[in-house]
Amino acid sequence: MLSRKDFEKLDKNDNLKDFRSKFSLPEGLIYFDGNSLGAMPKEAALRANEVVVKEWGHDLIQSWNKAGWFHLTEKIGNKIAKLIGANEGEVICTDATGLNLFKILAVALKMRPERKIILMEGSNFPTDNYTAQGLSQIMGQGHEVKFAEKNDILEAITEDVAVVSLTQVHYKKGHLLDMKAITKKAHQVGALIIWDLCHSAGALPIDLNGCDVDFAVGCTYKYLNGGPGSPAFLFVASRHQGKETQPLTGWWGHKAPFLFEQDYEQAKTIWQFLTGTQPILSLATAEVGIDIMVSADMEEIRKKSIKMSDLFIQLIDENLKEYDFCIASPLNSAERGSQISLYSENGYPIIKALIAAGVVGDFRAPDIMRFGFTPLYLKYTDLWDAVQRLKVIMENDVWKKAEFNEVSSVT
Amino acid sequence: MLSRKDFEKLDKNDNLKDFRSKFSLPEGLIYFDGNSLGAMPKEAALRANEVVVKEWGHDLIQSWNKAGWFHLTEKIGNKIAKLIGANEGEVICTDATGLNLFKILAVALKMRPERKIILMEGSNFPTDNYTAQGLSQIMGQGHEVKFAEKNDILEAITEDVAVVSLTQVHYKKGHLLDMKAITKKAHQVGALIIWDLCHSAGALPIDLNGCDVDFAVGCTYKYLNGGPGSPAFLFVASRHQGKETQPLTGWWGHKAPFLFEQDYEQAKTIWQFLTGTQPILSLATAEVGIDIMVSADMEEIRKKSIKMSDLFIQLIDENLKEYDFCIASPLNSAERGSQISLYSENGYPIIKALIAAGVVGDFRAPDIMRFGFTPLYLKYTDLWDAVQRLKVIMENDVWKKAEFNEVSSVT
Numbered sequence: 001m002l003s004r005k006d007f008e009k010l011d012k013n014d015n016l017k018d019f020r021s022k023f024s025l026p027e028g029l030i031y032f033d034g035n036s037l038g039a040m041p042k043e044a045a046l047r048a049n050e051v052v053v054k055e056w057g058h059d060l061i062q063s064w065n066k067a068g069w070f071h072l073t074e075k076i077g078n079k080i081a082k083l084i085g086a087n088e089g090e091v092i093c094t095d096a097t098g099l100n101l102f103k104i105l106a107v108a109l110k111m112r113p114e115r116k117i118i119l120m121e122g123s124n125f126p127t128d129n130y131t132a133q134g135l136s137q138i139m140g141q142g143h144e145v146k147f148a149e150k151n152d153i154l155e156a157i158t159e160d161v162a163v164v165s166l167t168q169v170h171y172k173k174g175h176l177l178d179m180k181a182i183t184k185k186a187h188q189v190g191a192l193i194i195w196d197l198c199h200s201a202g203a204l205p206i207d208l209n210g211c212d213v214d215f216a217v218g219c220t221y222k223y224l225n226g227g228p229g230s231p232a233f234l235f236v237a238s239r240h241q242g243k244e245t246q247p248l249t250g251w252w253g254h255k256a257p258f259l260f261e262q263d264y265e266q267a268k269t270i271w272q273f274l275t276g277t278q279p280i281l282s283l284a285t286a287e288v289g290i291d292i293m294v295s296a297d298m299e300e301i302r303k304k305s306i307k308m309s310d311l312f313i314q315l316i317d318e319n320l321k322e323y324d325f326c327i328a329s330p331l332n333s334a335e336r337g338s339q340i341s342l343y344s345e346n347g348y349p350i351i352k353a354l355i356a357a358g359v360v361g362d363f364r365a366p367d368i369m370r371f372g373f374t375p376l377y378l379k380y381t382d383l384w385d386a387v388q389r390l391k392v393i394m395e396n397d398v399w400k401k402a403e404f405n406e407v408s409s410v411t
Numbered sequence: 412m413l414s415r416k417d418f419e420k421l422d423k424n425d426n427l428k429d430f431r432s433k434f435s436l437p438e439g440l441i442y443f444d445g446n447s448l449g450a451m452p453k454e455a456a457l458r459a460n461e462v463v464v465k466e467w468g469h470d471l472i473q474s475w476n477k478a479g480w481f482h483l484t485e486k487i488g489n490k491i492a493k494l495i496g497a498n499e500g501e502v503i504c505t506d507a508t509g510l511n512l513f514k515i516l517a518v519a520l521k522m523r524p525e526r527k528i529i530l531m532e533g534s535n536f537p538t539d540n541y542t543a544q545g546l547s548q549i550m551g552q553g554h555e556v557k558f559a560e561k562n563d564i565l566e567a568i569t570e571d572v573a574v575v576s577l578t579q580v581h582y583k584k585g586h587l588l589d590m591k592a593i594t595k596k597a598h599q600v601g602a603l604i605i606w607d608l609c610h611s612a613g614a615l616p617i618d619l620n621g622c623d624v625d626f627a628v629g630c631t632y633k634y635l636n637g638g639p640g641s642p643a644f645l646f647v648a649s650r651h652q653g654k655e656t657q658p659l660t661g662w663w664g665h666k667a668p669f670l671f672e673q674d675y676e677q678a679k680t681i682w683q684f685l686t687g688t689q690p691i692l693s694l695a696t697a698e699v700g701i702d703i704m705v706s707a708d709m710e711e712i713r714k715k716s717i718k719m720s721d722l723f724i725q726l727i728d729e730n731l732k733e734y735d736f737c738i739a740s741p742l743n744s745a746e747r748g749s750q751i752s753l754y755s756e757n758g759y760p761i762i763k764a765l766i767a768a769g770v771v772g773d774f775r776a777p778d779i780m781r782f783g784f785t786p787l788y789l790k791y792t793d794l795w796d797a798v799q800r801l802k803v804i805m806e807n808d809v810w811k812k813a814e815f816n817e818v819s820s821v822t
Contacts, residue, residue: 024468033472040468048463048692049456056639057435057451060771061444069639096687098661099510106549122673127662127687130675134660138517139549147673172671221688228467228480228691249545250509251538259776262533262558264541276507276538277632279693280639281459360471365670 001318002311002384010307010380015300019376022292023225030382030389032361035199035339035372038225044288051284069280073231073252076283077270079290080224080233083298084197084216085207090241092270093233093286094278097198097217098131100234101165103246103273104215105135107236108163108192109143110244115162115191122147125171128196132165150175154185161191168206169199169337172364174329176200176337180211187212198222201233203305203338203374205298208235215240223338223374225289230282234273242268250275296376304375305338308383312340312371315387323394328368339372346399350390353399359386412729413722413795421718421791426711430787433703434636441793441800443772446610446750446783449636455699462695480691484642484663487694488681490701491635491644494709495608495627496618501652503681504644504697505689508609508628509542511645512576514657514684515626516546518647519574519603520554521655526573526602533558536582539607543576561586565596572602579617580610580748583775585740587611587748591622598623609633612644614716614749614785616709619646626651634749634785636700641693645684653679661686707787715786717744719794720751723782726798727753734805739779750783761804763813768800 011017023039025031031039055063064070077091084091094100105118118132129145136143148156150170157164164186169176179195186193195216200206202223208216216235220226245266251257252274255267266272310333316325328341344350344367351363361371371386393399422428434450436442442450466474475481488502495502505511516529529543540556547554559567561581568575575597580587590606597604606627611617613634619627627646631637656677662668663685666678677683721744727736739752755761755778762774772782782797804810 024464026469026471029471031471037467037472039471040463045460045463045468048459052451052456052459052638052696053435056448057456058437060437060440060442060450061448061773062766062771063639095507095510096661096689098687099506099659102659125662126665126671126673126675129673130660130662130665133675134656134658137656138658140551219688227463228474229688229694230692231690245545245548247545247549248510248513249541250507251536251541254537254541260537262537262540264537264544276509277630277640278507279642279690281641281696282690282693283640285463285692355473360473362472 002314004381004384007380007384014304014380016296016304016375019292019296020379023377025377028358030359030386031378032359032371032373032386034374034377035222035370036362037228038222038289038374039377040227041225041288041292044227044285047288048281048285051281072280072283073274073278074270076287076290077233079287079294080201082294083206084201084218084235085209086235087209087238089270090238091233091235092273093220093231093283094274095232097196097219097232098127099248100217100232100273101128101131101194101196102135103248104194104217104234104236105132105163105165106247107240107244108194108215109139111192112162115160116141116143117161118143118145119156119161119164120145120147121149121153121166121170123149123172124167125198128165128167150177153177153182157182157185157189157191159189161186161189163192163194165194165196167196167198169203171199172368172370173341174337174339176335179206179213183211183213199337202293204302209237213237220286220290224293226286227282227289230286231278236270236273241270242266242272246273248275252276292376301375305373306333308373308375308378308380309333309336309338309340311380312383312387315383316342319387319391320394338374339370341371342369343367344369350393350399353393354390357389357393359389413725415792415795418791418795425715425791427707427715427786430703430707431790434788436788439769441770441797442789443770443782443784443797445785445788446633446781447773448639449633449700449785450788451638452636452699452703455638455696458699459692459696462692483691483694484685484689485681487698487701488644490698490705491612493705494617495612495629495646496620497646498620498649500681501649502644502646503684504631504642504694505685506643508607508630508643509538510659511628511643511684512539512542512605512607513546514659515605515628515645515647516543516574516576517658518651518655519605519626520550522603523573526571527552527554528572529554529556530567530572530575531556531558532560532564532577532581534560534583535578536609539576539578561588564588564593568593568596568600568602570600572597572600574603574605576605576607578607578609580614582610583779583781584752585748585750587746590617590624594622594624610748613704615713620648624648631697631701635704637697638693638700641697642689647681647684652681653677653683657684659686663687703787712786716749716784719784719786719789719791720744720747720749722791723751723794723798726794730798730802731805749785750781752782753780754778755780757810760813761810764804764810765801767813768804770797770800
């Protein structure tokens with residue numbers, strides 16, 4: 001049986017423990033929702049203030065050059081590249097994930113004009129499905145979105161598939177798809193691959209080029225701690241750049257944006273995937289969290305994440321067996337991202353009661369409770385304390401009195 | 412002959428003079444570039460800090476409800492609606508201008524399937540042209556972008572035109588198109604109208620519904636003082652909402668986003684034009700500038716703007732006649748937005764010298780110097796002082812020694 005002492009010892013020997021002080025977390029709060037919105041790096045407040053007061057307020061339009069605003073998407077993209085196994089010039093930080101998927105999916109479909117199938121995991125976070133449906137509809141060329149789940153994906157990658165577009169870690173259950181094997185299979189049948197890294201970038205080591213990935217998108221406000229709704233990123237392998245035009249053509253993607261030419265001619269680099277002016281305050285502030293992540297050892301992060309999630313499962317088993325919290329995530333840590341999801345038909349009121357008790361996880365209809373593990377700012381003792389609080393809630397039926405307010409945290 | 416005393420008197424009697432104290436401007440700087448990046452409202456720094464430290468840092472994901480993040484696009488949209496003659500529920504603040512144009516142009520083209528012409532003013536800021544070209548290309552239905560300039564526009568609106576898509580005020584020369592007459596002509600021939608309000612929202616009174624406009628887009632970081640790259644807005648007349656699907660389909664535009672359904676079904680309101688998670692820090696901070704604008708009298712703003720630009724022309728004429736600064740903007744104030752552009756083959760070094768002398772205008776290749784007038788924070792004496800500084804630069808050939816650095820302010 002585990003005891004709090006075991007967790008205290010783990011905290012003491014934690015190689016990542018110094019990172020916690022870089023983040024601001026409310027006293028006493030245990031935060032398992034970094035997979036939805038990452039915690040605030042303390043320096044983010046300073047950076048945001050600098051952007052507003054000095055760069056905007058004082059230097060005004062000069063900041064497009066002087067503060068490097070115009071090149072931020074590329075500069076931050078190159079930092080993200082280090083976290084996902086990409087090279088310099090293959091990643092930009094811009095727009096939202098769905099918009100970036102729209103751009104690269106359009107390019108990918110143009111590259112396989114004779115094929116009409118887009119293969120996706122239909123149960124995953126649906127905005128990618130919606131994007132594929134919206135794009136297929138506007139293209140009007142008879143593209144069809146086909147869905148396959150987890151274990152059926154490899155088999156569903158057949159020679160009529162144009163593009164395989166998958167989210168690496170499942171937003172709800174937390175299972176991790178095999179990037180290497182799936183990418184290989186896609187290429188074997190002549191399909192292209194797009195990986196959505198929303199729930200994996202910053203959570204585990206990713207090697208896009210090592211897996212020969214064609215395209216990827218991802219989010220910076222979860223494990224990269226970029227701030228609410230901070231711009232997403234986009235990866236295009238250098239071999240695919242400057243060829244097919246993406247459809248969201250704006251002046252930032254023009255080969256000579258400051259010539260203000262009447263007709264569009266795309267940049268020949270990753271800049272071709274830019275559209276228009278970016279939300280600089282959100283973008284510049286996001287860099288702080290990304291810098292912290294770049295300074296950490298991703299292998300250490302993965303090690304601690306696995307340790308934490310294994311311990312969490314063990315704690316649930318040892319302390320809450322009688323309440324039948326079925327583990328929705330894979331029990332094999334190699335098949336998981338950095339979250340544990342529990343099934344419970346009372347998941348919604350239980351999550352509400354947990355939040356009231358200072359343990360923040362979230363709920364996904366109809367019956368999933370999600371707990372995300374973010375090794376840079378979570379302590380091992382947080383796991384112990386959280387499960388003890390959950391135990392009190394269950395033993396005393398606290399959850400039956402939980403208030404039913406709207407739950408609408410974001411992805 | 413005008414003298415500084417005349418300007419001092421105008422400042423004294425200026426009905427808008429109290430607004431200047433709401434903005435932060437560097438001591439001694441005369442800022443004529445609010446048509447590119449509006450000045451910083453002092454409260455913006457406080458608001459940004461509140462979003463970062465309290466809403467993100469302390470309340471974390473709860474802020475999606477507690478701080479109203481999820482409804483910000485609509486809340487701010489309804490404020491912008493008041494500035495442009497729209498009703499509640501017809502405007503949202505989201506994404507970038509070009510992306511919003513992509514959405515509504517796609518809807519408009521679907522509404523006129525038998526017509527293939529998109530009519531635009533080709534010399535205006537080209538990102539709208541690029542958007543139309545990118546959309547036409549991905550739709551693959553033979554749409555064609557046709558260009559007509561200023562005085563030729565009415566005549567070019569013929570019965571084969573599907574959509575007339577125009578920017579109300581020209582980014583370079585500052586001429587103002589006749590929204591009422593052009594919209595009427597478009598409807599007479601059965602075409603739909605889209606107005607891009609980037610250079611007019613916050614600069615002059617706009618009456619979208621009074622002119623029976625179908626769709627509009629616009630920017631919040633120029634005359635609305637929202638901050639660098641703050642999200643754009645989009646107007647869809649209520650009669651056109653919930654019908655044709657727009658192609659950038661993301662979960663925020665789904666009729667029930669938190670059900671996470673596999674297939675897309677659009678909202679029946681203006682929410683159908685949302686895509687994904689918004690850059691909250693940029694969005695929330697933008698509200699400060701928009702609030703100030705809503706609290707001002709737009710007729711007073713227009714009156715002062717016209718007075719200022721007329722005086723600026725007179726000052727150029729009285730003080731700088733020998734240097735042949737040809738006025739590129741219409742001399743009739745009713746045909747102008749809130750800027751004066753001057754032609755000069757030496758425009759680039761002259762603007763550089765002016766900036767060095769604390770007068771910020773900007774340059775647009777090959778030969779245009781732009782001066783934007785923002786009545787909420789500009790003084791009449793700024794006009795006098797600026798022209799005196801320009802006079803010194805011209806009389807002493809200061810501009811011939813100006814450093815040639817990159818100029819890349821944004822639109």
